[in-house]
Amino acid sequence: MxxxxxxxxxxxxxxxxxxxxxxxxxxxxxxxxxxxxxxxxxxxxxxxxxxxxxxxxxxxxxxxxxxxxxxxxxGEQSMLAAMAMGHRFAVVTVSRKTAIAIERDVLAYGFGERAIARPVRSISPESDGGLLMSAVTDPVREFIPRFEQAALTCIADGADVILVGCAYFGPLLRRVGYTHVADTGVPVVDSTTxxxxxxxxxxxxxxxxxxxxxxxxxxxxxxxxxxxxxxxxxxxxxxxx
The missing domain is CATH 3.40.50 (Rossmann fold)
Structure with missing residues (x-):
C-alpha cells in the first residue's frame, strides 16, 4: 500500500x-x-x-x-468513489454472510439508490484460507474466475462499477493488473486502495x-x-x- x-x-x-x-x-x-x-x-x-x-x-x-x-x-469511502465512476455499482464479496453485512451498510450509508438490486453478491464456492493464500501468488488461477462469475451477474443487472468486497483481495487484483471485468469495460475497484x-x-x-x-x-x-x-x-x- x-x-x-x-x-x-x-x-x-x-x-x-x-x-x-x-x-x-x-x-x-x-x-x-x-x-x-x-x-x-x-x-x-x-x-x-x-x-x-x-x-x-x-x-x-x-x-x-x-x-x-x-x-x-x-466500504463507505469506496462506495462514495463509485458515485464518481458510474451510475450504479455492486459489490462482489467472499461469502454470503459477508454479503449480508455489506448490504446492511449500503443501505445504512444511503447508497441504495445508486446500487443495483441485490447490490452485494458472493463468489461461489465461498472464499477460504486456501483461496486467499493461492491468490497471493496467482489470483488468476482460482479467484478471478469465481469473482468474474459473480461480477457478470451484477453487470447483467445494471452495474457499471464493481467494488471488491474484501480488503485483502482488492490490492492482490490491482497488483496483477486486473482492473476490468472481462471485455465489458466495467471497472473493478480495489476498494482498499x-x-x-x-x-x-x-x-x-x-x-x-x-x-x-x-x-x-x-x-x-x-x-x-x-x-x-x-x-x-x-x-x-x-x-x-
Whole structure:
C-alpha cells in the first residue's frame, strides 16, 4: 500500500490486541468492532492524522462519533468513489454472510439508490484460507474466475462499477493488473486502495478548512471521561466473564 500514498504520507499498521478469529457472524463482528475501536482511540491519542478501518465489516459510525480526526472505512469511502465512476455499482464479496453485512451498510450509508438490486453478491464456492493464500501468488488461477462469475451477474443487472468486497483481495487484483471485468469495460475497484486515497483527501480537507465531521447529534463527540469509564467497565466485564 505504501507506494500509492502521496509524498510525505505514511501508514502505520496496527492490529487488535485480540480477535474473535471469525468474521462471518454478526455477533463475532460486534466483538471484533470493540477491539478495532480500542486501537482507533489509541491512534488518536498517539497523534495520528486519520484512522482507516481496514475491513468491510467495520464500526465506522461508532468510531467517527468518538474520534475528532477523520475516520474512513473500506466500504463507505469506496462506495462514495463509485458515485464518481458510474451510475450504479455492486459489490462482489467472499461469502454470503459477508454479503449480508455489506448490504446492511449500503443501505445504512444511503447508497441504495445508486446500487443495483441485490447490490452485494458472493463468489461461489465461498472464499477460504486456501483461496486467499493461492491468490497471493496467482489470483488468476482460482479467484478471478469465481469473482468474474459473480461480477457478470451484477453487470447483467445494471452495474457499471464493481467494488471488491474484501480488503485483502482488492490490492492482490490491482497488483496483477486486473482492473476490468472481462471485455465489458466495467471497472473493478480495489476498494482498499481507493478508500485510503479518499482518507488522504479527508485529512487534506481537515487541514485546509478545519472541518472534520459534523457536531450534530449523530457524530457529536461524547464526553471523553464518560467514554473512558464505559470502556473500563466493559473491559472489566470481559475480564470477569
Amino acid at each position: 505504501n507506494p500509492v500514498l502521496a509524498a510525505g504520507n505514511e501508514i502505520e499498521y496496527r492490529f487488535c490486541d485480540g480477535s474473535a478469529n471469525f468474521t462471518r457472524s454478526s455477533y463475532a463482528e460486534h466483538m471484533n468492532s470493540v477491539l478495532m475501536m480500542d486501537q482507533a482511540i489509541r491512534a488518536e491519542e498517539d497523534g495520528f492524522d486519520g484512522v482507516f478501518l481496514g475491513c468491510w465489516n467495520d464500526p465506522l459510525w461508532e468510531t467517527r462519533e468518538v474520534l475528532s480526526i477523520p475516520v474512513a472505512s473500506v 481507493v478508500a485510503i486515497k479518499y482518507l488522504e483527501a479527508m485529512i487534506g480537507i481537515a487541514r485546509t478548512t478545519s472541518l472534520t465531521k459534523s457536531m450534530g447529534p449523530t457524530f457529536k463527540t461524547p464526553d471523553r471521561d464518560k467514554v473512558e469509564r464505559a470502556r473500563q467497565a466493559v473491559a472489566g466485564a470481559r475480564t470477569w466473564f
